[in-house]
Amino acid sequence: MLEIRNLTKSFGGVKATNDVTLDFPDGSLTAVIGPNGAGKSTFFNLITGALRPASGQVLLDGVDLAGRSPPEIVRHGIGRAFQVANIFKSLTVQETMLAAVSADQRSSAVLHKRFPLAETRDRAEHVMELLGLSGKRHRTAATLSHGDQKLLDIALALVLEPKVLLLDEPTAGMGPEERWRMIDKVRELWETQKITVVFIEHDMDIVFKIAPKIVVLCYGQILATGTPDEIRNNSAVIDAYLGTEHAGAVA
C-alpha cells in the first residue's frame, strides 16, 4: 500500500503541494485530476524522487521513501511513465526492454558477456506482449508513432515489475480514438497485472468512465476524493473545476 502523509513542497512562496495525505490501497486504480498548475506533476515528482519534499512521508508498505534518489525509489517498486515519452531514441523496442531488465538485474556493467543476457529475455518478452509492441520489436524508438512511444515509456516502467505505477497523462497529445485505445490498455494492465495504478488525466469523459476512485487537486491541496458519482456532484469541485470545463467538454 502506498500512503502519502502530509506531503508539502513550495516553489518560492507558492505551495505546489500543500499538506497532501492520501492512501492508495494495493491493486487500486486512481485518477488524479485538477486544473493546470494544480500540482499534479509536482505530486508525482515528489513521490518518485525527482523532487525532494520539504516535509511529509511517502510510505510504500511502511517504508518511508521521501527524499530518496529516483533509482532507489524505482528499486523499491514505484515505476513511472512520463508526460512526454521519455525513451532511448536510437535503441529498438526490444533492445530498450532487454537493457532495462539488465539494469534492474544489476547486470548493466557486465563487460565479458554479449548483450542481451539470456536471463533478461522472458521479462522483456512478457512486457512487449502485454503492451502490444512485440510486432514492432525491431523498430528504432525514434521511428515509432507518438502513441507507441508512450506505450514504450509505460513498458519501460512496467518491465521493472513495480508495485505502484504512476502514469503522467498517458493520453497527452493523442487524438480522440488513440486516447480511448490507450486508456483501455491502461485499464487492461491494471486488471491483469494486479498493480496499483495512479494516473493523471485531463479528459473528464475518460476519468469518469474508467477510474473507480478520483482525487481532485487544486492549488496543491486535495479538494475532494471519491467515486466518479461523488466527484460529479461535489459542489466545491463543480465551482473550482468541473462546472465550466466539464460542461464545455460535454457540449
Next chain:
Amino acid sequence: MTELEAGGAERLAPVRNGTALHRYRDVLIALIAFAVLASLPLLTGSKALLDFVIRCSAYGLFATSLNLLVGYTGLTSFGHGMFFGLGAYSYGLIMQKLGVPIPVAFVATLVITAAVAAVIGAICVRLKEIYFAFVTLAFQMLIHSTILSWASFTGGDQGLRGGIPRPVFLGIDLANHVHLYVASCALLILGLLAMHQIAQSPFGYTLRMIRDNAARASFLGIDVWRAKLTVFVLAALFAAMGGMVMALFVSGAYPEFAYWTISGEGIFINMLGGVSTFLGPMVGTVLLLLLNDTVTRFTEYHGIVLGIVILFFALGLRKGLLDFVAEWYAHRRDAGEGR
C-alpha cells in the same frame, strides 16, 4: 498483428542461441583479418606499405577508442590524445630507464594509464557536454606542458631520444621490421576485438542508454557517473596501446604525441569514417593517413586540402563514410523485408 508477431518471433529465434555465435563470428573475422594482414610481407617487399599499416594500427586503436566515448557514450573528449602521448612516453621511459622485458613495460604502461585516467575522469565525467570537452582539453595541455618543462626526465622538446631498446622476448624481435609489423597488426586486431566486445556487452548498451537519455537511464537504476568513468578509463587504455605502437614504430616519443592536435586528428578521423558503426573510425584512419601521405606529396598547403575534405564531410554530408554504407545497407534490408 498476429502476422507481425509471428514474423518477429521467427526473427528472434536465431538470436536466442546467437549470442555465443556472435562472439565466435567476431573471433573468426579477427583471425581472418590477422591472417590477411600478417601474410602481406610475403606478398610485397614494400616497406612503405608495411609502415603505413603500422601507423594505421597506432591511429586506428586510438581513434576507435575515442569512438567508445564520442559515438557510444556521447562524451566528446577534446583531450583523448593525452592518453596516446602518455602511452608512448610511459612505455619509452620504462624501457629506457628500467630495461625490463617488453611485455612488462606494456602492462606497466596500461596500469599507469588506468590510474591517471581514473583521476582525470573522476574530475571530468561529471561535467556537461562543452565543459567536459574543455576540461579534457585542459588536462591534455597540462600533460603536454609537463612533458616540455620536465626536460631532465622526458627530454623536453627534443623528446625521448637515443632509441627505445627492443630486447627479444619469446622469440619476437621487434627490431626486425617484419616482426614489428606482425606485432602491430596483432595488437590492432586484439584491441579491436576487445573494444567490440565492450560495445556489444550489456555495458555497451548501458553506454547507449546514457548517450540517448541519461536522466531516464538513472531512473532505471543505472549509476551514470560510474558507467561514464569506467568507459573513460577503458578508452584511455586502448589509446595508450596506440601510443605504444607508435613509440615502438619510431623508437622514440615526442611532445607532439601528447599535443592537442592528436586529439583533433582523432576527432577528424571519427568525422571522416563516421561514429554510428564500430569500424567507422578504422575507415577514417585509413582515409586520413592516405590523404596525409598523398596530399603532402603534391602540395605544401596540405592543411588547406585536408580542411576542405573535412568541411565537405562535416557540412556537406553531415556524416562519415561508413555511416553512408550502413544507412544504404539498412535501407536495402528494409526494402527487402517490405516485399
